[in-house]
Amino acid sequence: MTRRxxxxxxxxxxxxxLYFLVPLAATAEFSLKEVDGYGFSSYRFIxxxxxxxDTLWQSFQxxxxxxxxxxxxxxxxxYWVNLRYPGIRRVVEFLSVLPFxxxxxxxxxxxxxxxxxxxxxxxxxxxxxxxVPGYVVLSFPFMYRSLDAAFRSIDVHTLTEAAQSLGxxxxxxxxxxxxxxxxxxxxxxxxxxxxxxxxxFTMANIALFNTFPVYINYVGQTQSNPAAALTIISFGITWxxxxxxxxxxxxxxxxxxxxxxxx
Amino acid sequence: xxxxxxxxxxxxxxQTGSGRRRLSLGWLGVAPFFLWAGLFLIAPAIALFFxxxxxxxxxxxxxxxxxxxxxxxxxGYIQSVKISIITAALGGLIGVFxxxxxxxxxxxxxxxxxxxxxxxxxxNFGGVPLxxxxxxxLGTVGLVTRWLDSIGLHLYDRGFTLFSFTGLCIVxxxxxxxxxxxxxxxxxxxxxxxxxxAASNLGASSFEYWRRVGxxxxxxxxxGGMILLFGGSFAAYATAYALTSGHITFVPLQIGELIxxxxxxxxxxxxxxxxGMIAVIAVAMTIYFLLDRRASRWRKGx
Numbered sequence: 001m002t003r004r005x006x007x008x009x010x011x012x013x014x015x016x017x018l019y020f021l022v023p024l025a026a027t028a029e030f031s032l033k034e035v036d037g038y039g040f041s042s043y044r045f046i047x048x049x050x051x052x053x054d055t056l057w058q059s060f061q062x063x064x065x066x067x068x069x070x071x072x073x074x075x076x077x078x079y080w081v082n083l084r085y086p087g088i089r090r091v092v093e094f095l096s097v098l099p100f101x102x103x104x105x106x107x108x109x110x111x112x113x114x115x116x117x118x119x120x121x122x123x124x125x126x127x128x129x130x131x132v133p134g135y136v137v138l139s140f141p142f143m144y145r146s147l148d149a150a151f152r153s154i155d156v157h158t159l160t161e162a163a164q165s166l167g168x169x170x171x172x173x174x175x176x177x178x179x180x181x182x183x184x185x186x187x188x189x190x191x192x193x194x195x196x197x198x199x200x201f202t203m204a205n206i207a208l209f210n211t212f213p214v215y216i217n218y219v220g221q222t223q224s225n226p227a228a229a230l231t232i233i234s235f236g237i238t239w240x241x242x243x244x245x246x247x248x249x250x251x252x253x254x255x256x257x258x259x260x261x262x263x
Numbered sequence: 264x265x266x267x268x269x270x271x272x273x274x275x276x277x278q279t280g281s282g283r284r285r286l287s288l289g290w291l292g293v294a295p296f297f298l299w300a301g302l303f304l305i306a307p308a309i310a311l312f313f314x315x316x317x318x319x320x321x322x323x324x325x326x327x328x329x330x331x332x333x334x335x336x337x338x339g340y341i342q343s344v345k346i347s348i349i350t351a352a353l354g355g356l357i358g359v360f361x362x363x364x365x366x367x368x369x370x371x372x373x374x375x376x377x378x379x380x381x382x383x384x385x386x387n388f389g390g391v392p393l394x395x396x397x398x399x400x401l402g403t404v405g406l407v408t409r410w411l412d413s414i415g416l417h418l419y420d421r422g423f424t425l426f427s428f429t430g431l432c433i434v435x436x437x438x439x440x441x442x443x444x445x446x447x448x449x450x451x452x453x454x455x456x457x458x459x460x461a462a463s464n465l466g467a468s469s470f471e472y473w474r475r476v477g478x479x480x481x482x483x484x485x486x487g488g489m490i491l492l493f494g495g496s497f498a499a500y501a502t503a504y505a506l507t508s509g510h511i512t513f514v515p516l517q518i519g520e521l522i523x524x525x526x527x528x529x530x531x532x533x534x535x536x537x538x539g540m541i542a543v544i545a546v547a548m549t550i551y552f553l554l555d556r557r558a559s560r561w562r563k564g565x
Contacts, residue, residue: 015357073296085293099304103544105518202515205501242380
């Protein structure tokens with residue numbers, strides 16, 4: 001048995017590494033470019049733009065709201081599926097994975113078709129939070145998988161019985177016994193959802209809301225160097241979220257990076 | 264007096280008196296999920312189906328659905344399916360080779376963890392920023408374009424442009440390859456060293472091992488992964504929108520035009536296009552589930 005990586009192995013690894021890194025290096029170079037030489041003027045331009053702060057904050061608020069709702073829906077649901085209703089696991093699993101294959105464009109078009117001006121007031125339709133229900137649906141696969149993995153790695157039955165035999169009610173059981181044990185899974189789902197919402201362009205663009213990715217696109221149509229700077233910042237956000245998950249991965253009930261993202 | 268049924272029930276706490284209280288609380292636990300999925304996933308999908316067969320005035324019509332086969336929507340579907348098949352096949356193959364190289368016991372452990380980390384980031388990094396990353400790389404004044412110019416290869420004089428079908432294929436591969444690495448990694452980890460040793464003990468060459476053992480075991484997972492990649496790039500909207508400002512005929516961009524931009528367009532044509540997308544995805548998923556059933560046969564105990 002050969003224990004050394006063959007030539008073709010190194011070839012594929014090298015090729016993919018280049019393919020991953022060259023666009024990043026090129027973007028970094030582009031973002032630092034000035035009329036003559038290099039500097040941080042593109043980044044200064046972005047940081048001075050009030051739209052940058054506004055849209056970034058907007059997207060961040062939307063992602064926090066999405067994470068909160070998604071956790072509030074899935075922690076009890078996955079808990080009870082694991083504890084008492086294994087029979088409906090397949091249904092929950094199917095519905096949770098479904099948004100993975102339903103294109104976001106289809107989802108938002110459907111949502112806009114049902115939830116429209118003929119019966120909804122202006123303050124619902126005009127608020128960027130209009131996007132949150134759809135974002136929560138987009139987070140289904142990530143939240144479900146992260147939490148389900150966490151719940152499977154602990155003994156839900158024993159923990160629940162132990163808590164209850166000591167006199168804990170349901171809220172105490174969930175909040176003080178179960179939750180600390182699945183924290184890593186919950187945080188991993190939260191980070192994935194954060195990355196997802198911070199990068200989500202399709203739904204916001206169709207529904208005409210000015211979120212961070214919509215702003216990046218807007219800048220990119222007119223100014224290419226600041227757009228490169230924004231791309232680096234956006235990559236940093238994704239990176240931050242994934243590193244968060246990886247750090248959690250070292251603990252029990254670990255989260256794994258999953259596939260997905262905004263395309 | 265306890266009947267036999269009640270004695271049995273005591274083993275399953277949900278059937279006892281206090282259990283009945285828990286049962287109703289349990290439904291409270293899963294109800295929000297079903298409610299949300301119903302309101303914001305199922306209902307919109309069903310509504311789209313009805314919307315596709317209706318005029319703005321609410322009358323039944325098959326016009327919008329039958330127009331899916333006419334131009335420009337026919338080209339939209341063909342182009343979307345084409346880029347999805349090409350990038351799924353290419354990205355799938357490169358992803359498998361890369362994952363196999365990085366996960367083999369021969370590779371340094373550090374490479375393995377670096378690749379999975381980076382794949383996680385790259386697979387989640389997409390949309391508009393990805394488009395701009397490639398404009399900086401292969402755009403008219405991109406880093407690689409300039410470098411190739413300096414060695415005498417003038418890409419844009421030779422008819423290449425990033426803002427074309429070929430260009431988009433190159434960009435899509437940026438998330439397709441890492442996606443495949445993540446999807447296929449468990450299957451490659453499931454290939455056991457014993458199988459390879461057994462094969463070589465029986466006199467099989469490396470080629471014969473792949474032809475008769477490794478290949479057939481991995482194949483369903485590879486094809487299943489490729490179908491996931493197909494779905495990913497079929498649904499992709501942001502990257503193509505940012506790169507071409509919407510001037511390329513892909514179904515998602517056509518839907519966007521019909522719903523958002525043009526006031527003269529009929530949104531119900533957009534609903535029909537969306538239903539058409541669901542149909543294409545449904546076909547792909549059916550193939551995926553059939554393959555997955557085959558693949559899981561080999562995963563048992565692995």
